Each structure stands twice: as structure tokens, then as C-alpha cells.
Amino acid sequence: MLSITLNVNGISRKVDVEATTTLLDVLRDRLGLLGTKKRCEAGDCGACTVILDGRAVASCLILAVEADGRKVLTVESLSNASGELSPLQKAFIDKGAVQCGFCTPGMLMSAKALLDRNPHPTEDEIREAIAGNLCRCTGYAKIVEAIMEVSRRG
Numbered sequence: 001m002l003s004i005t006l007n008v009n010g011i012s013r014k015v016d017v018e019a020t021t022t023l024l025d026v027l028r029d030r031l032g033l034l035g036t037k038k039r040c041e042a043g044d045c046g047a048c049t050v051i052l053d054g055r056a057v058a059s060c061l062i063l064a065v066e067a068d069g070r071k072v073l074t075v076e077s078l079s080n081a082s083g084e085l086s087p088l089q090k091a092f093i094d095k096g097a098v099q100c101g102f103c104t105p106g107m108l109m110s111a112k113a114l115l116d117r118n119p120h121p122t123e124d125e126i127r128e129a130i131a132g133n134l135c136r137c138t139g140y141a142k143i144v145e146a147i148m149e150v151s152r153r154g
């Protein structure tokens with residue numbers, strides 16, 4: 001076992017992990033943050049996307065030990081302490097960008113990483129930022145619209 005410390009959603013969390021434990025498994029199984037979804041476990045679907053030191057990453061491909069001492073943001077960080085949703089989450093709801101919702105947490109985190117570094121992206125930049133997030137329900141148009149809406153308001 002190896003002892004690591006992650007800063008998760010602004011809180012320092014110490015966990016003991018195996019060398020092969022993924023960041024995704026630490027978030028879900030050890031820290032109880034079930035918003036980050038587990039799907040392909042091969043880096044193909046984006047359902048497990050979190051933000052690691054400002055960059056959207058597939059947490060199923062990151063070993064927990066690689067995240068030692070780093071800052072992780074999960075979808076749980078988007079709403080405030082009283083549970084109020086962020087403008088990005090509200091826009092997804094308003095624009096009908098959530099259907100089954102399985103892709104949504106990862107999609108939101110890719111969108112957040114994009115908007116944090118580029119508050120007014122073009123449609124092409126939005127499509128590129130979410131290219132690693134597979135959605136089988138919405139056809140992407142509503143998701144792109146929701147992200148554009150936030151960028152217009154911001």
C-alpha cells in the first residue's frame with residue numbers, strides 16, 4: 001500500500017492505495033464521489049472525466065499515485081454548498097442537453113475545463129473540447145448549445 005494525498009474539490013484527502021489503483025476508483029470507491037461515472041475503463045468514452053490541475057482527463061487512465069499532491073475537481077464541485085447548480089449545469093437542463101445523463105458529468109467537466117481557459121470558445125472549439133465524451137442520446141447539438149449559452153452569458 002502507498003499513502004497519497006489528493007486535493008479533491010478543495011479538500012485535502014489522504015488515502016492508501018495499491019500501485020495499480022486508478023484515480024477513478026479512488027474517487028468512487030474510497031471517497032464516495034459517485035458523480036464521476038465508470039463506463040469503458042479504457043479511455044474511450046469520457047464518462048470518467050475529471051479536471052486534474054486544470055486539465056480535463058479520463059480518470060480511468062490515471063493511476064491514483066500519479067495524482068498524488070495534485071488538485072482534482074469532480075462534478076460534485078460544480079454546485080455550491082447549499083446544492084445550487086452552477087450556470088453550466090442549469091444551461092444543460094434548460095437546453096435539454098441531459099437525456100439518460102450517463103455522459104453528463106464527464107461532459108460538464110470537459111466543458112468547465114474549456115470555459116475556464118477560454119470563456120468565449122467558438123462552436124468548433126467546443127466540439128473539439130468534448131470530442132472525447134461520447135453521448136448516444138443527444139446528438140451533441142443541445143450540449144453544444146448549452147455550452148455556447150454559458151459562454152454568451154459569461
Ligand code: FES
Pocket residue numbers: 037038039040041042043044045046047048049058059060061
Ligand atoms: S470510463 Fe474512463 S474513458 Fe470511459
Ligand code: FES
Pocket residue numbers: 097098099100101102103104134135136137138
Ligand atoms: S445523455 Fe445519454 S449518453 Fe449523453
